[in-house]
Amino acid sequence: MNLMTERNLEKAVNDKMSAQGNAIKMQGKDVTVHYGDKQALFGVSLDVPEKMVTALIGPSGCGKSTFLRSLNRMNDTIEGCKVGGLLTLDDEDIYNPKIDVVELRARVGMVFQKPNPFPKSIFENVAYGPRIHGLAKNRQQLDEIVEKSLRRASLFEEVKDRLHEAGTGLSGGQQQRLCIARAIAVSPEVILMDEPCSALDPIATAKVEELIDELRENYTIVIVTHSMQQAARVSQRTAMFHLGNLVEVGDTEMMFTSPTEKRTQDYITGRFG
Amino acid sequence: MTEQTAQHTVRSYDEELKFLTHKIAEMGGHAERMVEQAVAAMVNSDNALAQRVISDDLILDAGQREIDEKAITIIGKRQPMAIDLREVIGTIRISSDLERIGDLGKNIAKRVVAVTDTRQTLSVYRGLQTIAELALTQLKDVLDAYATRSVAQVNIVRERDDEIDALYTSLFRELLTYMMEDPRNISACTHLLFCAKNIERIGDHATNIAETVYYIVTGTQLPAERPKEDQSHTIVVDEPLAS
Numbered sequence: 281m282n283l284m285t286e287r288n289l290e291k292a293v294n295d296k297m298s299a300q301g302n303a304i305k306m307q308g309k310d311v312t313v314h315y316g317d318k319q320a321l322f323g324v325s326l327d328v329p330e331k332m333v334t335a336l337i338g339p340s341g342c343g344k345s346t347f348l349r350s351l352n353r354m355n356d357t358i359e360g361c362k363v364g365g366l367l368t369l370d371d372e373d374i375y376n377p378k379i380d381v382v383e384l385r386a387r388v389g390m391v392f393q394k395p396n397p398f399p400k401s402i403f404e405n406v407a408y409g410p411r412i413h414g415l416a417k418n419r420q421q422l423d424e425i426v427e428k429s430l431r432r433a434s435l436f437e438e439v440k441d442r443l444h445e446a447g448t449g450l451s452g453g454q455q456q457r458l459c460i461a462r463a464i465a466v467s468p469e470v471i472l473m474d475e476p477c478s479a480l481d482p483i484a485t486a487k488v489e490e491l492i493d494e495l496r497e498n499y500t501i502v503i504v505t506h507s508m509q510q511a512a513r514v515s516q517r518t519a520m521f522h523l524g525n526l527v528e529v530g531d532t533e534m535m536f537t538s539p540t541e542k543r544t545q546d547y548i549t550g551r552f553g
Numbered sequence: 554m555t556e557q558t559a560q561h562t563v564r565s566y567d568e569e570l571k572f573l574t575h576k577i578a579e580m581g582g583h584a585e586r587m588v589e590q591a592v593a594a595m596v597n598s599d600n601a602l603a604q605r606v607i608s609d610d611l612i613l614d615a616g617q618r619e620i621d622e623k624a625i626t627i628i629g630k631r632q633p634m635a636i637d638l639r640e641v642i643g644t645i646r647i648s649s650d651l652e653r654i655g656d657l658g659k660n661i662a663k664r665v666v667a668v669t670d671t672r673q674t675l676s677v678y679r680g681l682q683t684i685a686e687l688a689l690t691q692l693k694d695v696l697d698a699y700a701t702r703s704v705a706q707v708n709i710v711r712e713r714d715d716e717i718d719a720l721y722t723s724l725f726r727e728l729l730t731y732m733m734e735d736p737r738n739i740s741a742c743t744h745l746l747f748c749a750k751n752i753e754r755i756g757d758h759a760t761n762i763a764e765t766v767y768y769i770v771t772g773t774q775l776p777a778e779r780p781k782e783d784q785s786h787t788i789v790v791d792e793p794l795a796s
Binding site for chain 1: 559560561562563566631632633634635636637638639771772773
């Protein structure tokens, strides 16, 4: 149909524009992932634009978390996991054997589904990373980093009087923001979030979403979420995965009002998954 | 996106959406009947029929309110996305167009008494009948387009609105001529002029609905630059009425 080709063209132009508007921070080219004999990703090519929130959506087992975890080589920790294709950070191959994985994970931080603070004080949770990476020369600098990170995670005001109490004593939402503060403390460039709000109540979720929106100014964010509404609210780009393939990627607004692919439409409108 | 959309995992969601579609079809049929009967009442000087049309308008008002409430409930409860969201928003818009069409039909019916009193010859109504037929065809076709989700049909309806506009402009001239011929015609012809304008507006609402259907189906808006409007606003009387 004439109409459809016109729309696709328009979409292609839009895609290009959003990609041009912000430089490409991370890039996946033909990424494949095997867990032993089982293939989880079948050649996914996806650009992650800088200082934008990219949401990965799709039904369970579609490969979105696998793709997310391959962005900071978190999959390396899983036995039998093989990653193929090319993944770059600032045009540098992150699977190059010369890459220092610890440094990579400092540049590409991660926040998990369940808040997982260390069984240490709030202060220590945030200070741990900067300390092992040698980011602070003295105690005063460390204090500054901790405060700044907690402030950026919109948590400082709530915890400033009990920095030396256990991080695990905070509420779920506060714990998750503590984990975000911990991720921010090592000045990462990219933050990966794997369903960061799925264990939180709506108010805590709203706070984290507000935070994500603020963080976008300084960081590139990739978020996996099962909540369509959340993807629509927090992200600028949305990528839809299904059965280990990338189905469609585009501006979030377009993806949630008029997606091009039927599978995307069926998924976001609750027709499968 | 022309493929058949599958069922929702949650069955009651499908039923709620289906309810909206049925309600629109029902309102559409009702609006068509009202306009048809209003014009028939005018042409046949049938006051009883006119009264029925006037009281029937309540049904359309109630229909619109019901659709609004159900649509808002769906948005609140289901957070519809993509095609579903467009469908729900489209239903709200279409029901308001249909409700306006009902109002315009009622307005024609209200004028029946006044025009009947002046005892016009049948030829005066001919133009009104023609434009009403065309507007009803538009309404019927656009409701079909909604029911079948046909983009082709939408374009036909949209193109044809020009014909209504042209017809209205010529009817405007015609009625003006009658008034100039004999000032005793002025009262009836003014009423008929309003009736004609109402019908022209019904055509515009049909076009609105066509645009909404296009949006529901494709997710894109039609370009707004359609050369439209009747030309009656430029018409002036050639000679002064009284010398």
